Amino acid sequence: MTFLPILERELRVAARKRSTAWLRVVAALVALIIGSGFLTISLVTGMGTAQFGRGLFGTLTWLALATAIAAGLFFTADCLSEEKREGTLGFLFLTDLRGVDVVGGKLLATSLRGTYALLAIFPILAVTLLMGGVTGGQFWRCALAILNALFCSLATGLVVSSVSRDSQRALAGTFLVLLLLCVVGPLVDRILLSAVHFRAWLGFTSPAYAFWAATAWGRSGFWPALCLSHAVGWLALGLAGVLVRRTWQDRPSSLWGAAGRLGYSGAPGNAPTCQLKRQKLLEPNPVMWLASRSRWQSIGIWLLAGITLCCFGFGTLTLPTIVWIAWRPVSRFVVLSLYLWVASQAPRFFIEARRSGLLEVLLVTPLGGRDIVVGQWRAFRRSFGLPLLLLLLVQAAGALLAQHASFLAMSAAGQWGGSSWILEAFAAALDLMSTTANLVTLFWVGMWMGLTTKSASMAVLKTLLFVEVLPAMVIYFVSTILAAAVMLGGMFRSAATPSPGVLAAYPVLMTAVWAALTAAKDTVFFLWASNNLHKRFRLEASPRVKSGAWAGRGAPSPNPPPL
Secondary structure (H helix, E strand, C coil), X not given: CCCCHHHXXXXXXXXXXXXXXXXXHHHHHHXXXXXXXXXXXXXXXXXXXXXXXXXXXXXXXXXXXXXXXXXXXXXXXXXXHHHHHHCCHHHHCCCCCCHHHHHHHHHHHHHHHHHHHHHHXXXXXXXXXXXXXXXXXXXXXXXXXXXHHHHHHHHHHHHHHHCCCCHHHHHHXXXXXXXXXXXXXXXXXXXXXXXXXXXXXXXXHCHHHHHHHHHCCXXXXXXXXXXXXXXXXXXXXXXXXXXXXHCCCCXXXXXXXXXXXXXXXXXXXXXHHHHHHHHHHHCCCHHHHHHCXXXXXXXXXXXXXXXXXXXXXXXXXXXXXXXXXXXXXXXXXXXXXXXXXXXXXXXXXXXXXXXXXXXXXXXXXXXXXHHHHHXXXXXXXXXXXXXHHHHHHHHHXXXXXXXXXXXXXXXXXXXXXXXXXXXXXXXXXXXXXXXXXXXXXXXXXXXXXXXXXXXXXXXXXXXXXXXXXXXXXXXXXXXXHHHHHHHHHHHHHHCCCCCHHHHHXXXXXXXXXXXXXXXXXXXXXXXXXXXXXXXXXHHHHCHHHHCCCCCCCCCCCCCCCCC
């Protein structure tokens, strides 16, 4: 008898996947590109070796931490819930397997790719030891903290996946739990320390705090934080093993059932009104009615829009202008949440339609591929257009106030003669256009990934990776080099020291270069995705034609004559 059969099977399956090998190559290439970009910037700006090594070490370690924490979103948040939807999880419990065996097998299978990717980054990270500015203790502590963050993220995703059945709810739940796990403990400690001068230890349960303590100088509490956060990961793993055995059956809860009935467009109620609404949506495009029936999905985006609007209104009425500099990290968090939500919403309809057989039914109707794609796009605009527009307007106003606060701070420091509303409005408008273009491109690329990918989590990962993460790294370094070259050229032509106007124009120039490169990137991805969706929809949506023996070889051979 094989010891731990599920673990061995999952490891064999994960080791044979092409993504396991390619992810290591991509991680190493990204680290090499970042190192080359830092070397180019150091040559342009004249940065010293020790400063260059410290900057490269900080960039690579923070990117590795973000990757490790995000691993639970894309690798384990939907692994058990997908088995529940397909009905294969119950077959495992017909044997003498325990819930811990199933959860342990999923953990090893999903952690293999993330661990390989991190191990590919560590040798490039160790090169910074030769440059100076980084000690050996900091390197090894950071490596342990990053691996610990990967373990905690994967275990958290397993807990949420064990009690979920819907892919988007599992992704949203994992995102919220990881946010609470990483942020709430250190934030409560900081509030208690500043308010009542009481030192709490809740921050030690955060893997992000353990990473921060790994790079801090002096006594920072790294080992207690590492041990406590690691214990939280093991507690989450054990909880997932207990819950998966009790929640794999299809038992609809009364609360979720009531919420689903209230959010369904055909809910019981006024029959003539429902009939008129249904007829209004069916006449222009039936796919628009199909994709917009579940209105509960817009609750989350309306909630985010309401919270953001309330915070913005409260800050506008009560806070001074200079405090709006702190709006930028809040704005980035809201924008990243929007990107994640749109990337998870875009492939949802095609993946569920393929799994339920609805996509094959749509192919035999008079609807064409273009009608189906346009119907989903219209459903997205109808269901989420208004809250997204509200969020984008609030983000633009906040960016305008943040830019104005930056100019006021520079004016108080004697680096700028006064405020310039033209430059501030220009930067805010560029930021608004970039965010809008990114959201539209994410949705269209997400529809194509949902059509060509079986797993919802992998479709979301591919969409974010190809549209946002990898291009953002390239755009950041290119815009930094171009802006630095322009600014240094202006400084050398004018004087040995930069003028206040040159320093004030640097962030605006960075925003302009970033917006131009982002617009070019979004245009390319949007045209690529829309062209594929309109021209290759039937080929990708028909599995028998796509995977047949004669696919791509012309017409099939005629049938043999009957005997």
